[in-house]
Structures are given as C-alpha cells and as structure tokens.
Amino acid sequence: SYDLTQPPSVSVSPGQTANITCSGEKLGDKYVSWYQQKPGQSPVLVIYDDEKRPSGIPVRFSGSNSGNTATLTLSGTQAVDAADYYCQAWDSTTAFYVFGTGTQVSVL
Amino acid sequence: EVQLLESGGGSVQSGGSLRLSCAATGFTFSSSAVSWVRQAPGKGLEWVSSIIGSGGDTNYADSVKGRFTVSRDNSKKTMYLQMNSLRADDTAVYYCVKEKRAVDTRLVRKYYFEYWGQGTLVTVSS
Numbered sequence A: 001s002y003d004l005t006q007p008p009s010v011s012v013s014p015g016q017t018a019n020i021t022c023s024g025e026k027l028g029d030k031y032v033s034w035y036q037q038k039p040g041q042s043p044v045l046v047i048y049d050d051e052k053r054p055s056g057i058p059v060r061f062s063g064s065n066s067g068n069t070a071t072l073t074l075s076g077t078q079a080v081d082a083a084d085y086y087c088q089a090w091d092s093t094t095a096f097y098v099f100g101t102g103t104q105v106s107v108l
Numbered sequence B: 001e002v003q004l005l006e007s008g009g010g011s012v013q014s015g016g017s018l019r020l021s022c023a024a025t026g027f028t029f030s031s032s033a034v035s036w037v038r039q040a041p042g043k044g045l046e047w048v049s050s051i052i053g054s055g056g057d058t059n060y061a062d063s064v065k066g067r068f069t070v071s072r073d074n075s076k077k078t079m080y081l082q083m084n085s086l087r088a089d090d091t092a093v094y095y096c097v098k099e100k101r102a103v104d105t106r107l108v109r110k111y112y113f114e115y116w117g118q119g120t121l122v123t124v125s126s
Helices: none
Strands: A009-012 A018-023 A032-037 A044-047 A061-066 A069-074 A083-091 A096-099 A103-107 B003-007 B010-013 B018-025 B034-039 B045-051 B058-060 B068-073 B078-083 B092-103 B109-116 B120-125
Touching: A009 A018, A018 A032, A018 A083, A018 A103, A032 A061, A032 B109, A044 A061, A044 B109, A069 A083, A083 B109, A096 B045, B003 B092, B018 B034, B018 B092, B018 B120, B034 B078, B034 B109, B045 B068, B045 B078, B045 B092, B058 B068
Parallel strands: A009 A103, B010 B120
Antiparallel strands: A018 A069, A032 A044, A032 A083, A061 A069, A083 A096, A083 A103, B003 B018, B018 B078, B034 B045, B034 B092, B045 B058, B068 B078, B092 B109, B092 B120
16 A cells, blocks of 8 residues: 655744655655644645645645655744644555645644 | 535444435536545544546545445435444544546646535444
8 A cells, every 4th residue: 555654743933934744655756735634623725736725725835746755834834833734645556545644733 | 615514423333334425515516526534533534435426436445445335416416425334443533525636747646635524423332
C-alpha cells in the first residue's frame, strides 16, 4: 500500500512560518491536497493540485511538491491556524485515496 | 452553496448492520463523484469508498471491502453506505465528501475532496 508520513506535531510562534511535510515514494509524481481540521469540526480543503488555494483560503497558506516530499507552508501564522493538517494523494496503482498521518500545529 | 447532510449513524452491536445516507444540494449531483471518509475517535482520516456520478464504478478501502456497499440515487441526490458485519474498529465519524476529479496533460489524476459534510457517528460495541 502507498503510505504518506507527516510529523505528529509542529509548533510555531505567532507571525512566524510553519512548514508541514508529507513524505511518500515519488510523491512529486502525484498531486497533493491539504486539509485543515479544527477540534469538533469537519476537514476543510486548504490546498489542492500541490499549490492552489480554494476561494476563501488566506494567501498565507501555500504548498509545494517535489521528489518524495510535499510541504504545506503557513506564513505569518496566526492563532486561528492552530489545527490538525492532513495531506492527501491519489494512488493510481490501487485507485485508492491516501491520507497522511496528520500533523497537529500549535501556535504558541 | 454546496451542502452534504449525513444521516443514519447510531449505535449497533458487533456483527450488525447500518445504512448511512448523504443528501446533497448546491451542485450537479449526477455529474459528481462522491466518497465516504471516516475518522475513528482521536485518529486520522481514512478513505472508505467512492462512487462516480453515474454509479457505474465504485471503489473500496481494503478494510471494508466485502462488508460495505456504496450506492447512489441521482433522482434523490442521495448517496448511501450499507455497512454489514460491523466491527468495533468501524467505530468512527463518517463524512460524506464531494470529490473533484481532473486529469492533467500527462494523464496524471488530480483527485481531491472539495466539500465535506458535518459527519455522522457510528458506534459499534462488542
């Protein structure tokens, strides 16, 4: 099966930059999406097609994907960005959607 | 505005069955693939099943294959998940999700989850 690995947690100070990584074999050959989930809420799409932002998502959210690693970058992180973040790709071999293990972002 | 409203969750004993429904509004339901994604308490997201707009193609995670069946009624703009032989590890919040599917010029799939419902809780007791 295809696996996506994320760090369990990332801490960032308000106003600073947080980088959340997502690792998988030849991940750069696939398209990656990112979802934000706050406690008790449904996930929300924040990045799709590696780097595109849906309408309404702040510009401080950006994404990249190359080699074996995709990265979600939060620039000028705000307290409201504290949440769990999940990467996701589609595995063409199995035709399965795959989620990353999830990263809890703390803004301290 | 896209809305996805799940229903049918509840408590059931191990080995039992349950049917979830997802009522969709705000988009052309018959043209859209939709999925079920679940989240066990305190755990991460897990894709469960997908069905394309026509209903002619479905797919399942290995963990539910043979036990769960996804279907849709486009006249009612509703998707269903029939869950049989339920186990304790099926306990989770089940989300109905609208997919977005595209293919790039190299024929690489660009598939992701565009909109999520609020979820319905399924609890399986042993």
